[in-house]
Amino acid sequence: MTTSLPHDSAWGHVTGQSVFIDDRAPLRGELHVGVVGSPIAHGRIKSINLAAAKALPGVAGVFTAADLHHNIWGTIIQDQPLLADQTVNFIGEPLVVIAAEDRETLKIAKRLVKLDLEPLTPILSIGEARQQQQFIAVKRTIQRGDLAAAFASAEHVLEGVFENGGQDHFYLESNCAVVYPGERGNLEVHSSSQHPTEVQHLVAEALGLKQHQVTCIVKRMGGGFGGKESQAAPFAVFAALAAQKLGRPARLVLSKDEDMVMTGKRHPFQTDYKVGFNAEGRIVAAEIHLYSDGGAYADLSTSVLERAMLHSDNAYYLPVALITGQICRTHTPPNTAFRGFGGPQGVAVIEHILEDMAIYLNKDAYAVRRRNCYEGERNTTPYGQVVENNVLPQLFDGLHASADYARRREEIAAFNAASQTQIKGLAMTAVKFGISFTTRFLNQGNALVNLHRDGSFQVSTGATEMGQGVHTKIAQIVAEVFDVPATQVMVMATSTERNHNTSPTAASSGTDINGAAAQLAAEQIRDRLAACVAAHFEQPERGPLEEIELDMVRSHAHIVFEKGEIYHRDQPELRISFEDAVNMAYLNRISLSGYGFFKIPGIGFDKEQGVGTPFRYFTNGVAASEVLIDRFTGELKVLRTDILMDLGRPINEAIDYGQVSGAFVQGMGWVTSENLVMNPEGHLLSHSPTTYKIPNIQDTPRQFNIKLLSNHEAKNVRGSKAVGEPPLLLGLSVWAAVKNALSYANGRQLTGLKIPATAESILRELGAAEAAHAPQPVA
Amino acid sequence: MMRDYLLVYINGQRHEIRGEEAFFSLSDYLRYTRGLTGTKVVCAEGDCGACTIIRGSLRDGREDLHYEGINACITFMHLMDCTHIVTVEGLQDNGSLNPVQQAMIDHHGAQCGFCTPGFICAMSDHANHCAYQSERPVEQLETQRLRNALTGNLCRCTGYAPILNAGESIDLKAFTPLQQRYDTPEMLSDLQAHASHSVQIQTRERLFYAPNNLRDAAEFRVRRPESRIFSSATDMGVLINKEKSDPVVITNLSRIPEAHSLREENGQIVVGARVSLSQLENFCRSRIPEFARLMRIFASPQIKNKGTLVGNIANASPIADTLPFLFVAEAEIELYSTQGTRRVNINRFYTGYKQLDMRPDELISRVYIPMLPKDEILRLYKVSNRKDLDISTFTAAIRLQLDTQRQITGAAIAYGGVGPVVMRLPRTEASLIGCPLDVASFAAAGKLAREEITPISDVRASADYRYQLAENILRKCQAELEEQTSEAVVF
Ligand SMILES: Cc1cc2nc3c(=O)[nH]c(=O)nc-3n(C[C@H](O)[C@H](O)[C@H](O)COP(=O)(O)OP(=O)(O)OC[C@H]3O[C@@H](n4cnc5c(N)ncnc54)[C@H](O)[C@@H]3O)c2cc1C
Ligand code: FES
Numbered sequence A: 001m002t003t004s005l006p007h008d009s010a011w012g013h014v015t016g017q018s019v020f021i022d023d024r025a026p027l028r029g030e031l032h033v034g035v036v037g038s039p040i041a042h043g044r045i046k047s048i049n050l051a052a053a054k055a056l057p058g059v060a061g062v063f064t065a066a067d068l069h070h071n072i073w074g075t076i077i078q079d080q081p082l083l084a085d086q087t088v089n090f091i092g093e094p095l096v097v098i099a100a101e102d103r104e105t106l107k108i109a110k111r112l113v114k115l116d117l118e119p120l121t122p123i124l125s126i127g128e129a130r131q132q133q134q135f136i137a138v139k140r141t142i143q144r145g146d147l148a149a150a151f152a153s154a155e156h157v158l159e160g161v162f163e164n165g166g167q168d169h170f171y172l173e174s175n176c177a178v179v180y181p182g183e184r185g186n187l188e189v190h191s192s193s194q195h196p197t198e199v200q201h202l203v204a205e206a207l208g209l210k211q212h213q214v215t216c217i218v219k220r221m222g223g224g225f226g227g228k229e230s231q232a233a234p235f236a237v238f239a240a241l242a243a244q245k246l247g248r249p250a251r252l253v254l255s256k257d258e259d260m261v262m263t264g265k266r267h268p269f270q271t272d273y274k275v276g277f278n279a280e281g282r283i284v285a286a287e288i289h290l291y292s293d294g295g296a297y298a299d300l301s302t303s304v305l306e307r308a309m310l311h312s313d314n315a316y317y318l319p320v321a322l323i324t325g326q327i328c329r330t331h332t333p334p335n336t337a338f339r340g341f342g343g344p345q346g347v348a349v350i351e352h353i354l355e356d357m358a359i360y361l362n363k364d365a366y367a368v369r370r371r372n373c374y375e376g377e378r379n380t381t382p383y384g385q386v387v388e389n390n391v392l393p394q395l396f397d398g399l400h401a402s403a404d405y406a407r408r409r410e411e412i413a414a415f416n417a418a419s420q421t422q423i424k425g426l427a428m429t430a431v432k433f434g435i436s437f438t439t440r441f442l443n444q445g446n447a448l449v450n451l452h453r454d455g456s457f458q459v460s461t462g463a464t465e466m467g468q469g470v471h472t473k474i475a476q477i478v479a480e481v482f483d484v485p486a487t488q489v490m491v492m493a494t495s496t497e498r499n500h501n502t503s504p505t506a507a508s509s510g511t512d513i514n515g516a517a518a519q520l521a522a523e524q525i526r527d528r529l530a531a532c533v534a535a536h537f538e539q540p541e542r543g544p545l546e547e548i549e550l551d552m553v554r555s556h557a558h559i560v561f562e563k564g565e566i567y568h569r570d571q572p573e574l575r576i577s578f579e580d581a582v583n584m585a586y587l588n589r590i591s592l593s594g595y596g597f598f599k600i601p602g603i604g605f606d607k608e609q610g611v612g613t614p615f616r617y618f619t620n621g622v623a624a625s626e627v628l629i630d631r632f633t634g635e636l637k638v639l640r641t642d643i644l645m646d647l648g649r650p651i652n653e654a655i656d657y658g659q660v661s662g663a664f665v666q667g668m669g670w671v672t673s674e675n676l677v678m679n680p681e682g683h684l685l686s687h688s689p690t691t692y693k694i695p696n697i698q699d700t701p702r703q704f705n706i707k708l709l710s711n712h713e714a715k716n717v718r719g720s721k722a723v724g725e726p727p728l729l730l731g732l733s734v735w736a737a738v739k740n741a742l743s744y745a746n747g748r749q750l751t752g753l754k755i756p757a758t759a760e761s762i763l764r765e766l767g768a769a770e771a772a773h774a775p776q777p778v779a
Numbered sequence B: 001m002m003r004d005y006l007l008v009y010i011n012g013q014r015h016e017i018r019g020e021e022a023f024f025s026l027s028d029y030l031r032y033t034r035g036l037t038g039t040k041v042v043c044a045e046g047d048c049g050a051c052t053i054i055r056g057s058l059r060d061g062r063e064d065l066h067y068e069g070i071n072a073c074i075t076f077m078h079l080m081d082c083t084h085i086v087t088v089e090g091l092q093d094n095g096s097l098n099p100v101q102q103a104m105i106d107h108h109g110a111q112c113g114f115c116t117p118g119f120i121c122a123m124s125d126h127a128n129h130c131a132y133q134s135e136r137p138v139e140q141l142e143t144q145r146l147r148n149a150l151t152g153n154l155c156r157c158t159g160y161a162p163i164l165n166a167g168e169s170i171d172l173k174a175f176t177p178l179q180q181r182y183d184t185p186e187m188l189s190d191l192q193a194h195a196s197h198s199v200q201i202q203t204r205e206r207l208f209y210a211p212n213n214l215r216d217a218a219e220f221r222v223r224r225p226e227s228r229i230f231s232s233a234t235d236m237g238v239l240i241n242k243e244k245s246d247p248v249v250i251t252n253l254s255r256i257p258e259a260h261s262l263r264e265e266n267g268q269i270v271v272g273a274r275v276s277l278s279q280l281e282n283f284c285r286s287r288i289p290e291f292a293r294l295m296r297i298f299a300s301p302q303i304k305n306k307g308t309l310v311g312n313i314a315n316a317s318p319i320a321d322t323l324p325f326l327f328v329a330e331a332e333i334e335l336y337s338t339q340g341t342r343r344v345n346i347n348r349f350y351t352g353y354k355q356l357d358m359r360p361d362e363l364i365s366r367v368y369i370p371m372l373p374k375d376e377i378l379r380l381y382k383v384s385n386r387k388d389l390d391i392s393t394f395t396a397a398i399r400l401q402l403d404t405q406r407q408i409t410g411a412a413i414a415y416g417g418v419g420p421v422v423m424r425l426p427r428t429e430a431s432l433i434g435c436p437l438d439v440a441s442f443a444a445a446g447k448l449a450r451e452e453i454t455p456i457s458d459v460r461a462s463a464d465y466r467y468q469l470a471e472n473i474l475r476k477c478q479a480e481l482e483e484q485t486s487e488a489v490v491f
């Protein structure tokens, strides 16, 4: 069996046959549903006049908060109205839902809604929120050691404020849902969501239905990246509201501009830090105070902040540390999950600090990082989890050699000394990403495996497919249990009808949890088949009334499943084809279904105390990036990136390669060209690809080497490791390389470079350098 | 002869389109009228390529069709008259995958799949070009050209590496050219016969008129002064999709043969109103290489295959990328009306923000670009937040004449993005006369340039950044001339 089996939807994708929500043929009477959002960032709702919209021919229904049975939601803290009714708290906050016969009418009707809002002063930045003490939830703390003593002993101290911007998910398929009303008030909801269970529950709650009346089905998403973890649900509710009230199929498809304006993003952070270190560049104490921009409502912000705090160490040992976190409330869309989930923001701070320490000490940043890397006895995190099976030193050393770091460092120094027009930089950063939801109860999953009489399987789990290949991996896991070709296994659309109480496909856990549950389910069937075949081998002839009785107590380890056949290990001539065995089992009334339930063992984190073992294991990696900057414009290109990761024993190497490449480039976009620009009233100005620039094919590193360390993670399904999020954090190597490049121009002066490092901000830093070094010409 | 319908072929099938449907966007027509939902819409503004389809059209000097990728989201059916549209559904070769599709499967080029049909179309178009349409066919796709060909397609999942791996693996010998697949003699003669007709489509609310000669076009301008000329609608389509404009009387010059003409004549390049930016880029590659180099980072192949020079000029954006060059080249615009033609130097064509020296009854019929003497220096710059497929933050054209001592004897400098219109910098130009190509002269000129401009802050950049660029670009020009480098492939 090839471990690089193509994605199970690949054929459909390349032929245009894969069906996404808006590709579904409309049903008779289907309505087009749209949302009218708030035009101001903060205000009191005085009145909403719907008369003109309702009167427009072709408008089937217009709804507001009053039409919902229950109008408050929130995945963790219930604090957000589905449709605003008293105040509006961000631009684009949904107020009115309109259902129309066609797209054109819907467009016109939206313009006819008359909103009377009394504007209030909005808070639009972390700084303002901090000043006005506008926070969501409580402050969290992780602390280890005697800070005052450690700082007193430090030879050097650096302190400062670090900021990162947000990031739009820019999944290509904007939020959408189509809802079909059925009998007895039932609704069938097709949603582009990472969390069908939440959609089901929220639709039921909002519309006053029992959960068993709502089925949510997710065939696939055109990208999710966390943006459809919580925030897909309200849009499904809006379509469901129209479907329920009007008794007709209803479809809601946001435009890209609407989606970008209305939905939350990666959290911007502002971080106050102070670090003490010795002359060799070893950290002795670190104080890190993280402030995230939660936006207007809680959404997933508490968990995101927690992960940021838990990643403030990254790959580096902080013997004494104080890490705190607060969520600021601003009048912007509630920020939400985004691949990395706070991890990137936490890691950015420490990578920034290490880069600055190196500049300050006039040392190579690689050496400084290597010196602080978790190693040997220095292996407990500030929250007390031991870093087991630590491969970080091995990764650092391995990439240092394979990326030819030392030689290139010299070349770059020479290039920078000679070129008047360009400047280069090189940096290596790491990732140590904790795997598991930090909220323990989410670490559970169930799976249903049905084996059909021709030997083909249908597998259903709570994992949703958004391109990451989780269905392909699960098919491979199930196929491996029987050693049949993976093409014999079909993973079905995710449906709350088959798998309930599922967790979102998030936290890189899709395969870990659902794959393990599917494996358990498959093993139940395999054990029964083995028992059946064992009995058959013992008594190959049976009378017409005789039926195989399963002996599930005895071991059937001697029954071997291999290449589509089942045979007796000690008497290999006793064999039967897989299909024949399946049919025989059926005729002997043996269940060919498995239901697996899996929970991740051995984890738990005390949020109040800030101690525990939140993670089952860590996924680790390192990346070295080389950048080229135009000295006169600040424009940036990534010339080369080398990545080395430990992904255990990959289930599907090509899928993992794609995850690494995709996540890295996404991370690179966050730290370079992706700039969310807001005007003073809180309008997002960069709300479409014309102004919001995700990396293009010309931006992907000119030379891009991705290598995997061969390893085996005993704690996880099939010895593999989760891959979805961790490589995103390696995008920071590009940002660190920019800092490194600037250091050639700026000498030992530290820069104020933030995330994202846009051309404009890079040129500003270069200009500052030039001013400091005047009157010398640029060189 | 006048028709009241459009003729289009879709994946080899003939369609006559009448009435309202003539005004649909191509992507809506494909998805919702024809059920060809492989073509995706993400941005509806030409910036992501998810809607890429391949358009085959008649071209002078070709027996069969010329195929090229375009964005379906900002195209209207009335602009598709007399073309053959190949969508992702039409790319399979006799029921089996074409080599591009197979390679994208084998190399995991698709993850979520939403961008994939667009990539398949763009890459198939490129493969078709390289294997057949190009003057020098090749057997393998070369990496940098592949990147250039896929510049118009965004993917958020793959990081592009798997897509590049797929493209590099394709054996072009196995690729059946679209011309062989689809261009039957019947289709070709049908399209040819229809191409000389004028077209008029009237609905209750809208009117579309495509005359087959300039005279009729000019008369229509007099009769219907409210009419809007659509060239290829890369600008108009965005305005319509984003609900910023909704013209109801539309005219188009594509049925007029001379509008498609591109030639060199008396030391000038003469560009017809419907000549695409891609055609121009190719034409200039040997004639004005610096301009062709700039055009490499103009938008995307899909936009350039559609978009026209005349549209870029008439749209009158202060950040239109061709303008600084046309300014320093002293290009001339030919305006046509029932009263005759007149020629205006482009330096005097713009009278204010989006204001043109063009009467309502006039239309642009041609552009004349003088060829530059070989010993002159021409440097063109475009600074943007992302180097490829982005609208400029700042643009510049610098043209210098030197004497034998390499002293500057003539200078023309035009900047874009620093005021309401693209502008020349007369004081800065004058300051360089008599100077050598040294740091001091260009640094001083840079300081002076700051004084001649009035940039603003917007979503793309601050005014400060634009001031700094206005200064730096002159220093950059000098440094590059001294180093004898120019922004090579990577920038
Ligand atoms: C995704 C995207 C990327 C882009 N990137 C760039 C870029 O990098 N650089 C850049 O400069 N531009 C860019 N543009 C803008 C646009 O593509 C160009 O301006 C293009 O040249 C316009 O040509 P068109 O034929 O599509 O014009 P149209 O949209 O058809 O017309 C533009 C304007 O010209 C008028 N007009 C057209 N023909 C005539 C005529 N014969 N006489 C008088 N008026 C006429 C129209 O009425 C309209 O006002 C981009 C656009 C998009 C959508
Ligand atoms: S939909 Fe984005 S380019 Fe057409």
Ligand code: FES
Residues within 6 Å of the ligand: A172, A222, A223, A467, B109, B110, B111, B112, B113, B114, B115, B116, B154, B155, B156, B157, B158
């Ligand atoms: S595969 Fe998802 S956007 Fe390209």
